[in-house]
Amino acid sequence: MLEKEVLNFEKTAIVGIVTQNQSEEKLNEYLDELEFLTFTAGGQVVKRFSQKMERPNPKTFMGTGKIEEIHAYVKENGISTLIFDDELTPSQQKNISKIIEECKILDRTHLILDIFAQRAETSYARTQVELAQCIYMLPRLSGLWTHLERQKGGIGMRGPGETEIETDRRIVRDRIALLKDKIKAIDKQMGTQRGNRGSMVRVALVGYTNVGKSTLMNAVGKSDVFVENKLFATLDTTVRKVVIKNLPFLLSDTVGFIRKLPTMLVDSFKSTLDEVREADLLLHVVDISHPEFEDHIASVNQTLLDIKANDKPVIMVFNKIDAYKHLTIDEDDLMTEKTPRHFTLEEWKSTWMSRVGEENALFISATNKENFEEFRERVYEAVRHIHITRFPYNKFLYPDYKDAIEKEVDDDEETE
Numbered sequence: 001m002l003e004k005e006v007l008n009f010e011k012t013a014i015v016g017i018v019t020q021n022q023s024e025e026k027l028n029e030y031l032d033e034l035e036f037l038t039f040t041a042g043g044q045v046v047k048r049f050s051q052k053m054e055r056p057n058p059k060t061f062m063g064t065g066k067i068e069e070i071h072a073y074v075k076e077n078g079i080s081t082l083i084f085d086d087e088l089t090p091s092q093q094k095n096i097s098k099i100i101e102e103c104k105i106l107d108r109t110h111l112i113l114d115i116f117a118q119r120a121e122t123s124y125a126r127t128q129v130e131l132a133q134c135i136y137m138l139p140r141l142s143g144l145w146t147h148l149e150r151q152k153g154g155i156g157m158r159g160p161g162e163t164e165i166e167t168d169r170r171i172v173r174d175r176i177a178l179l180k181d182k183i184k185a186i187d188k189q190m191g192t193q194r195g196n197r198g199s200m201v202r203v204a205l206v207g208y209t210n211v212g213k214s215t216l217m218n219a220v221g222k223s224d225v226f227v228e229n230k231l232f233a234t235l236d237t238t239v240r241k242v243v244i245k246n247l248p249f250l251l252s253d254t255v256g257f258i259r260k261l262p263t264m265l266v267d268s269f270k271s272t273l274d275e276v277r278e279a280d281l282l283l284h285v286v287d288i289s290h291p292e293f294e295d296h297i298a299s300v301n302q303t304l305l306d307i308k309a310n311d312k313p314v315i316m317v318f319n320k321i322d323a324y325k326h327l328t329i330d331e332d333d334l335m336t337e338k339t340p341r342h343f344t345l346e347e348w349k350s351t352w353m354s355r356v357g358e359e360n361a362l363f364i365s366a367t368n369k370e371n372f373e374e375f376r377e378r379v380y381e382a383v384r385h386i387h388i389t390r391f392p393y394n395k396f397l398y399p400d401y402k403d404a405i406e407k408e409v410d411d412d413e414e415t416e
């Protein structure tokens with residue numbers, strides 16, 4: 001019953017709050033991202049609302065006056081979807097829907113779930129997304145039910161009796177149990193597959209969504225992974241056997257991370273993320289041309305910690321150097337203070353980036369293949385190091401990068 005839902009919204013307004021821990025500047029960055037998410041889901045943002053408050057209003061999230069202002073705008077401009085940057089509690093969502101009944105009220109989690117539902121291609125990804133959707137909907141069911149009543153023209157009518165909501169809840173609970181069983185069965189199968197991969201080092205590409213992981217995978221692995229300038233282009237993990245010089249290893253590309261990744265999504269994508277958890281080496285890809293790339297790194301590290309994959313060797317791969325632009329300050333401008341936004345790439349390299357060590361930080365462009373030789377060499381050395389430690393008996397097979405002979409990878413060598 002909780003089929004993939006396509007939200008064909010056109011006009012969308014987005015909403016966020018400024019608090020002590022969230023400055024106006026931060027909020028704007030977050031709303032930029034929410035706008036991109038909305039675009040990915042098929043909507044167009046025509047208006048942003050924000051409000052300064054100490055903490056969200058427990059009843060309606062925003063203050064009553066603000067809600068009224070938004071309501072008036074929604075009515076005047078035919079807004080069909082209103083999206084909140086933060087997760088709304090079921091009761092907040094219900095209360096807001098009661099006041100602004102002309103349009104759909106979504107929060108960030110719902111929007112991300114919707115994008116995942118649109119993008120899930122394999123039955124495994126669909127099962128994982130549906131599980132997350134069910135878990136999200138369970139506490140919100142009564143609200144949804146009233147919504148349906150309203151669509152039937154019953155504005156102001158009493159909602160359904162408790163029994164109907166209870167029946168609904170039971171159906172969803174049964175569905176959750178079923179989906180969990182289904183996932184468990186596939187997991188077992190996938191675990192066996194992973195176990196069968198034998199003596200090859202496993203490398204995983206991780207990073208924020210849209211940083212270029214799949215592009216890099218294609219460039220390195222000569223494979224064909226879906227690349228798109230939208231968020232969450234990749235939902236399933238792809239594993240390819242890659243051979244650099246004469247050293248074979250497994251490289252996996254997986255779902256991108258995002259700040260405030262809904263926990264139920266992290267949970268239901270646990271097995272997709274097993275690939276990351278079981279990797280020997282992580283390539284943390286960063287879009288250095290994105291103004292908030294440092295925040296992105298922090299969210300990725302947090303997610304790695306959440307899934308207990310924070311103790312692995314990591315190479316930071318700063319991608320999209322071709323698109324990197326910095327602000328400049330005119331010589332006669334004595335007012336403007338220098339911020340990280342003014343750093344050149346060279347200046348960035350001498351910041352905290354220098355502390356990750358030269359060998360652990362690479363600056364590349366996956367599309368232009370800039371510094372690609374260095375990238376391949378560095379990955380080769382890291383994989384070789386792990387390989388020699390893990391499988392000491394065949395270390396002679398893999399000479400130094402410079403002495404190694406390049407071997408072409410054929411498509412039929414792919415493992416999956």
Ligand SMILES: Nc1nc2c(ncn2[C@@H]2O[C@H](COP(=O)(O)OP(=O)(O)OP(=O)(O)O)[C@@H](O)[C@H]2O)c(=O)[nH]1
Pocket residue numbers: 207208209210211212213214215216226227228229230231232233234235254255256257319320321322323364365366367368
């Ligand atoms: N300018 C520039 N664009 C790049 C580079 N690498 C990737 N891109 C672009 O960035 C966008 C996202 O690339 P993907 O490879 O789909 O990114 P991803 O990290 O796999 O994204 P998700 O699967 O959504 O998490 C695409 O439009 C790419 O063409 C690069 O080095 N330079």
Ligand SMILES: [Mg+2]
Pocket residue numbers: 213214215226227233234253254
């Ligand atoms: Mg991808």
